[in-house]
Amino acid sequence: MSILVTGGSGFIGSHTCVELLNSGYDTIILDNLCNSKSESVKRIKEITGKDVKFYECDIRDREGLDKIFAENSIEAVIHFAGLKCVPESISDPLSYYDNNIGGTVTLCQAMAAAGCKKIVFSSSATVYGSENPSPLKEDMPEGKTTNPYGTTKLYIERVLKDLYASDNEWSVCLLRYFNPIGAHKSGRIGEDPNGIPNNLVPYITQVAIGKLDHLNVNGNDYPTPDGTGVRDYIHVVDLALGHIKAVEKVLGETGCNTYNLGTGTGYSVLDVVNAFEKANNIKIKYEIAPRRPGDIATCYSDPSKAKEELGWVATRDLTEMCEDSWRWQSNNPRGYEE
Ligand code: NAD
Numbered sequence: 001m002s003i004l005v006t007g008g009s010g011f012i013g014s015h016t017c018v019e020l021l022n023s024g025y026d027t028i029i030l031d032n033l034c035n036s037k038s039e040s041v042k043r044i045k046e047i048t049g050k051d052v053k054f055y056e057c058d059i060r061d062r063e064g065l066d067k068i069f070a071e072n073s074i075e076a077v078i079h080f081a082g083l084k085c086v087p088e089s090i091s092d093p094l095s096y097y098d099n100n101i102g103g104t105v106t107l108c109q110a111m112a113a114a115g116c117k118k119i120v121f122s123s124s125a126t127v128y129g130s131e132n133p134s135p136l137k138e139d140m141p142e143g144k145t146t147n148p149y150g151t152t153k154l155y156i157e158r159v160l161k162d163l164y165a166s167d168n169e170w171s172v173c174l175l176r177y178f179n180p181i182g183a184h185k186s187g188r189i190g191e192d193p194n195g196i197p198n199n200l201v202p203y204i205t206q207v208a209i210g211k212l213d214h215l216n217v218n219g220n221d222y223p224t225p226d227g228t229g230v231r232d233y234i235h236v237v238d239l240a241l242g243h244i245k246a247v248e249k250v251l252g253e254t255g256c257n258t259y260n261l262g263t264g265t266g267y268s269v270l271d272v273v274n275a276f277e278k279a280n281n282i283k284i285k286y287e288i289a290p291r292r293p294g295d296i297a298t299c300y301s302d303p304s305k306a307k308e309e310l311g312w313v314a315t316r317d318l319t320e321m322c323e324d325s326w327r328w329q330s331n332n333p334r335g336y337e338e
């Protein structure tokens with residue numbers, strides 16, 4: 001019995017595969033490599049000392065999916081595969097709707113045909129929109145999304161909820177991630193963004209390594225303690241461990257459940273800059289820049305439902321996240337392209 005991990009060679013997927021293998025699960029990766037490299041699969045094997053089957057396949061390729069389900073005994077799917085760049089989703093929404101929503105529908109059709117009805121899905125805090133106050137709780141109404149990427153997450157949640165409503169044999173876990181950063185302690189796997197990073201911490205590490213001159217702090221006039229945006233940063237290994245708990249949940253019972261995966265603590269942009277400087281003894285040059293369109297002031301989780309129902313809590317602090325992000329970046333200045 002195996003777990004199929006779509007998008008398993010990507011940032012969060014690769015860390016989750018390591019934890020799955022460490023927990024004794026046979027693990028199969030499916031990825032079309034549109035935003036990752038097969039080198040990460042080699043490193044997953046290197047870290048764990050275990051073998052992983054890898055299929056270069058697109059989640060929209062029904063024949064390819066059917067072949068994977070026919071060749072393996074797959075008990076559950078962790079579904080990470082998707083496009084995730086917010087500005088790109090605004091300039092090319094059709095690719096996002098096709099890849100993320102269309103791909104998920106095709107994946108679920110292939111799963112149903114194969115009799116595999118257990119899925120853990122990568123959702124996002126973005127589905128809370130801007131109207132809900134933090135700390136965000138799972139029973140709050142979903143908000144108005146501000147970009148097509150966020151809308152795909154909202155719609156996929158609906159697709160999976162409707163699927164469960166139509167057939168109670170399904171077991172669905174919707175995981176709403178807050179801001180994953182950090183990397184595996186080995187420094188061998190981590191986040192490897194294409195081009196100039198959109199997200200804060202990869203941007204900081206590229207300033208630290210000298211690839212980028214300075215960080216633009218987007219807005220210092222938000223209603224937050226220091227005026228800069230507040231987010232709930234979570235170590236990617238804690239996030240990966242949350243998926244192990246979610247897999248246990250879908251393997252153990254049917255149902256459709258939603259969980260926040262966050263720490264419950266918000267840090268500002270300047271808190272992160274300071275923590276990174278202190279943890280790694282490196283100065284980060286920054287300038288105050290205009291707000292980024294669509295950004296909200298504050299976003300952090302109430303993670304108590306995941307604690308109560310999954311027995312999961314994030315344990316790694318911001319210092320550890322900054323140390324581990326930097327170890328990955330400094331050991332791999334060009335990401336996986338060594
Ligand atoms: P990532 O880009 O590193 O990983 C996604 C993987 O999916 C990549 O390896 C990519 O090649 C693959 N992929 C994309 N489209 C595919 C397709 N059609 N068929 C097969 N493979 C495909 O991103 P990540 O940061 O690891 O994110 C994983 C998931 O978590 C995504 O769904 C993302 O939207 C979601 N998420 C990420 C964040 C974050 O901040 N990183 C936050 C919330 C939610």
Ligand code: UDP
Binds near residue numbers: 199201216228229230
């Ligand atoms: N941010 C910033 N400069 C950057 C990238 C991000 O000041 O180059 C800020 C952004 O405005 C937000 C926080 O850092 O307040 C986290 O941004 P990120 O894109 O990492 O996550 P998201 O906004 O998607 O939660």
